[in-house]
Structures are given as C-alpha cells and as structure tokens.
Amino acid sequence: MDDENPTRRRALQIFGTAAIGGTMSLGATPVQGTNGVSRPVLASGTRTIRRIPTDDGYIREVKFEIEETDPISVEVRDGVVTTNTESGSSNPAVEPGSTVDLGSDEMTVDEQAIEVQLSEQTDVDSALKETGLDITRRDDPDVIEYEDTTILGTVEQHYAQEMRTRDALLADDSVSTQAESNPLLAADCSKYTYNGDNPSDADDLAERTAPINVAWDTGTDASDIQAEMQNIGWESPWPSGDKYILEDESTVKAQDEHIKKNITPTVVPTQYHVRAYDLSGVDNLAVIGAGHRDPADHNQGCEWVGIGCDVNWKVSETREEVSDDWSNVLTKWAGNANVDSASGNYDYIRGDIRS
DSSP states (O other), rough: OOOTHHHHHHHHHTTTTTOOOOOOOOOOOOOOOOOTTTOOOOEEEEEEEEEETEEEEEEEEEEEEEEEEEEEEEEEEEEEEEEEEESSSOOTSOOOOOEEEEEEEEEEOOOOHHHHHHHSSOOHHHHHHHHHOOOOOSSSSEEEEEEEEEEEEEHHHHHHHHHHHHHHHHSSTTTTGGGGGGGGSSSOSSEEEEESSSSTTTTTTEOOOOOOOOOOOOSHHHHHHHHHHHHOOOOOOOOOOOOEHHHHHHHEESEEEEEEEOOSSSSEEEEEEEEEEESOOOTTTOEEEEEEEEETTTTHEEEEEEESSSOOOHHHHHHHHHTTBBEEEEEEEOOOOSSSOOOEEEEOSOEEEEO
16 A cells, blocks of 8 residues: 555545444433443543555544443333433443444545545645634544543343334323334334444344435335436445444344545535445335434544534434435434434335436
C-alpha cells in the first residue's frame, strides 16, 4: 500500500469511524423489569476505534471499555413504549472495568469513485479548515478514543428484551388490532440492528445500533431492490461495515446489501445509507432495512473533531428519502425509536419503484 496516497488517506480520515450509536432518551421514573432475567444495560465508557491500512482500504476495529452500567427495562402502557434505567440490579455479563470487543470490518476503498466525488470541490483542505473541525492527518494505523454511551448485552438478552416488548405491545388493547396489518411489529425478527464481534454466538456481547425503519413486500429481494434504486441514482462510493439483525431466536445475519445515495458535498462528503436484510418465512415481509444519513464528519471520534457525540443521524429523514422513490407506501409504527431522529415508525413498501 502507498501510505502517501491522498485519496485513501482522506477516506480514512473522513469515513473510517462510522458507527450509528445506541443512545436513547430515558424516562424519569424507573419501571420494573423482568424478575430474575439479566437485561441489556446502558453503558458509559471509552470507545476505541483503530483503523489499520490494507492494500485496498483498511480494517476498522472497535472496542468499548465499560466504566458504568445501568440495566434498562421496558414498559408498555396504552401503546407507548417507555425505556428506563434501573438501580440496584446488574448484568453479570457486562461489568464495569471490562472491555467489550465489538468486532472488525474490512473496508475496501474505491479510489477512482472517491476521486470523482472529491473533484467536485476545488480545495477540500480549505473547505475542511473552514468548518472549524479539528481534522488532522495522522500516521497509520489510526487510533481514536472518545467517551461514549451505548446499550450492551448478550445477543440472547437483546433478543429476549425485544420479544418481551413485542409481546407486551401486541397484548395492549390499543395496539393488538394492528397485528395483522403491521407485519414488522408482529414478526419474530429484531426491530434494531446490532454490532458485535461474533453475533452468531448467543453469549456474544453486542451493542444495539440502528432502528429498522423501512420494509418491502414487493416480491423481490434486497439485491433486486438495490439494483432498482441504483438505476434511479442511489449510488455512493463511501465504504461501510456490517451490522446484524436477529431474524429469529437462533438466526443472526449481516445485511445482504448496502443501498446508498451520495449527497454532493458542500464541505465534506455524506450519504444516505440503508442496510437491507432479506427475511425468510415472514408473512407479508420480504426485506427490512435500517436507514440513516451519515453526517458530514461521519461520526469521527467526538473529541478528535470537537463537535460532541450527539450526532444527528436523520433516521426519519432517510426513511422518507427512501420511500419517496416507491409507490404504495404506508407508514406504520414499530415502537423502536432509540435515537432522537427516529420516530419509531417504518415505511411499509408494497408498490413499484418510481422511474
């Protein structure tokens, strides 16, 4: 690898640390969880991201050192999901002082495609400087550390809590009538994506990441949907890593396709990004997706760029950006609003793409 290659170096700087976080707004009054069952926790600590250059891109490794934990519980009342922290309980799988390995991704950098995007700016370095972001060139490999919060638990704990919430919602009189017409809410699949070192292991520690906010029942799979959207301009060169869903209690899978739409940069590049997952054996639901808009700094280490960790991932905006390109779209509720820009809704698509 040529360490002086400016395209790869800039891609490392701008897009090497993307990770949609698991922060949430917590209620003021704790609610009781499930007795005797360890639950995921809201963990605070230090996130470390290491980027190791390769011949055609880089490897991105993530670890989280836990400083404090607060187990979380979920209550459903009148169709409203409330998530709160609990005091006086703990999760033995997630202990303060331990470090969680959240896995690694091998990223491929399409240098030619990125050069085309960057060429639209006459002076990228000056544009970056004008933002006031402290983006500096560093020797490889890059290591970034910053304080963060996330929701951690074993894969089994995450799934159990999701299904307890789902069952409580479907038992609620204000929601139960929606079950037949709301396939995502009724399905056994997770309503969030997860990040971990080995999510196929039920005991693997994983973090909750993005909400599922779009779904298709169009007789096609994720690959077909990606191709149709690429035909109308959904393409982007920026690399992305894996996130996982729990298709059922014993099946964990990574996304089948990345669907991306480049947004012409005014300062630094950004994109709409949907991770799309094929489902099997789910009535009226073939593909689900978790979409967000990558911010201009792509969530580089918060202290490194000096803008804080409260990145606006524009989850609802991305959902609408996707569904605007399709016909026969219904907005439905899944109750999975875990970031400020998410409403808990998803768009259910059953029509054709708009050409």
